[in-house]
Amino acid sequence: MPELRKNEQQSRYEVVEGDEVVGFAEYRQEGENVVMPHTVVNPDHEGEGLGSQLARFALDDIRAAGKQVVPSCAFIRGYIEKHAEYADLVAQG
Helix, strand or coil: CCEEEEECCCCEEEEEECCEEEEEEEEEEECCEEEEEEEEECHHHCCCCHHHHHHHHHHHHHHHCCCEEECCCHHHHHHHHHCHHHHHHECCC
């Protein structure tokens, strides 16, 4: 079972299996917004749903912090479009 964690030192959310980071979603704070520019899943683990787990974990964390998201990453943007429960997190403007 993969572990999901927030790595504040590297400004990214991570999916870890054993000792290996097999996926991550980068972020940066800009005031009340969290910009998400890039998401990567190791090609050996594509198709396992890790990207979706990572997106859900990151977006839930952003919601819990009372922030809004700027989904500049196409994967995160697409995830939000498919999961309307996160649409309210998208920063306007």
